[in-house]
Amino acid sequence: MQGGRRPAAIVESVRFETTMARPPIKALFLDAGKTLLTEQDPRHVIYARLAADFGGQEDPEATLESMSRAFAELPQIIEGHFRFSLEWFRAFNARVLGEQGVPEARWDAAHERVVEVFEDPATYRLYEDVLPFLEGIRERGLIVGIVSNWSERLPALCQGLGIADLVHFVIASADIKAEKPERECFHRALFRAGTPGEETVHVGDHPLRDAKGALDAGLRAVLLQRDPESTVVGPEDVTVIQGLDELLPLLPAAEASTPSV
Numbered sequence: 001m002q003g004g005r006r007p008a009a010i011v012e013s014v015r016f017e018t019t020m021a022r023p024p025i026k027a028l029f030l031d032a033g034k035t036l037l038t039e040q041d042p043r044h045v046i047y048a049r050l051a052a053d054f055g056g057q058e059d060p061e062a063t064l065e066s067m068s069r070a071f072a073e074l075p076q077i078i079e080g081h082f083r084f085s086l087e088w089f090r091a092f093n094a095r096v097l098g099e100q101g102v103p104e105a106r107w108d109a110a111h112e113r114v115v116e117v118f119e120d121p122a123t124y125r126l127y128e129d130v131l132p133f134l135e136g137i138r139e140r141g142l143i144v145g146i147v148s149n150w151s152e153r154l155p156a157l158c159q160g161l162g163i164a165d166l167v168h169f170v171i172a173s174a175d176i177k178a179e180k181p182e183r184e185c186f187h188r189a190l191f192r193a194g195t196p197g198e199e200t201v202h203v204g205d206h207p208l209r210d211a212k213g214a215l216d217a218g219l220r221a222v223l224l225q226r227d228p229e230s231t232v233v234g235p236e237d238v239t240v241i242q243g244l245d246e247l248l249p250l251l252p253a254a255e256a257s258t259p260s261v
Contacts, residue, residue: 025220025251027195028137029186030167031204032148035224037124037161043067046117047096054110056101066099076179084151085174086115119153121160127226133244134166140251147189147202149173149180149209168193180204181213190219203247207234222247 044064052058081087154172173179197218204210
């Protein structure tokens with residue numbers, strides 16, 4: 001269906017309401033990228049521009065291929081630095097930008113510029129449903145956390161985008177040295193929230209890292225597919241929504257004892 005949401009999302013919402021009625025939901029975890037926020041321009045396009053700025057070629061498609069290979073092939077830990085930390089990204093950026101022709105002598109300067117760009121709130125935009133959703137969740141008294149595979153600069157970025165004060169905490173994988181879909185990442189978030197998995201819902205856009213990872217860690221899961229033409233299939237019996245506005249009516253008010261933001 002062009003330019004609209006699939007009717008199936010309504011069916012999924014009914015199932016969500018039925019299966020999640022008990023025990024009560026007391027906490028909600030949200031992924032960041034492609035769930036709450038996205039880059040103004042595609043990430044690989046930004047990298048290609050930066051490569052050209054530092055003496056390389058500006059070829060977005062070649063840059064995308066380099067980035068995909070680097071993410072797939074670089075280890076989780078490089079010289080003691082966990083994936084997505086700024087120092088891990090130093091190695092990632094050297095590889096990607098080097099393959100685009102950036103001279104080795106300029107790799108460090110290029111890395112610093114990449115970090116500057118991707119920690120700038122102006123590089124991103126919030127989806128239109130995010131602020132109304134977070135305001136609605138706050139009114140319901142639920143504990144809300146952002147849990148994302150991101151660098152240690154994520155809390156500052158959320159502050160700059162105006163959403164940090166609408167949640168109780170922000171967890172970046174680089175800070176806790178655990179990443180989705182690892183159970184440890186979700187368990188650290190549960191500890192921070194002070195809620196058990198069966199009373200906690202995680203919402204994200206990735207079927208493996210977010211949906212399956214949450215289920216395997218004992219949480220409930222909702223898969224967010226903002227693209228109405230997406231053919232991505234999530235785990236069986238996971239609720240699928242196409243916007244956060246579909247989720248808000250299904251989340252109950254928490255008990256009065258639940259802390260507010």
